[in-house]
Amino acid sequence: QAQLVESGGGWVQTGGSLTLSCAPSTRTFRSYAMGWFRQAPGMGRQFVATIRWSGDNSFISPTVRGRFTISRNNAKNTMYLQMNNLQPEDTAIYYCAAAREFAAVTASEYYEWGQGTQVTVSS
Secondary structure, three states, X not given: OOOEEEEOOEEEEOOOOEEEEEEEOOOOOOOOEEEEEEEXXXXXXXXXXXXXXXXXXXXXXXXXXXXXXXXXXXXXXXXXXXXXXXXXXXXXXXXXXXXOOOOOOOHHHEEEEOOOEEEEEEO
């Protein structure tokens, strides 16, 4: 059973917005940092963004910087990915994951993964 659960995916028109959420399935889950990755068909997992568990520091991939924002609500123990001006190339399964250090940008640095949520962008 995955300890991280993503939600908020779906279909959106080009130029639209979506907000993804990621929350632990257990109240006791803790990590040093969290991140978002995405995987398009036939491609490897691509780093999108990461945030320190406390929410006081974050890093966004240059590929999506300016359009995507990562954040955390500590009271709700939930991480978010706000995605604006979505383009067809953003179509992918989006995964949240937990890391043992901040600013981890490769999938191998993450030890816990959610099941993923599909985001489809088309006109």
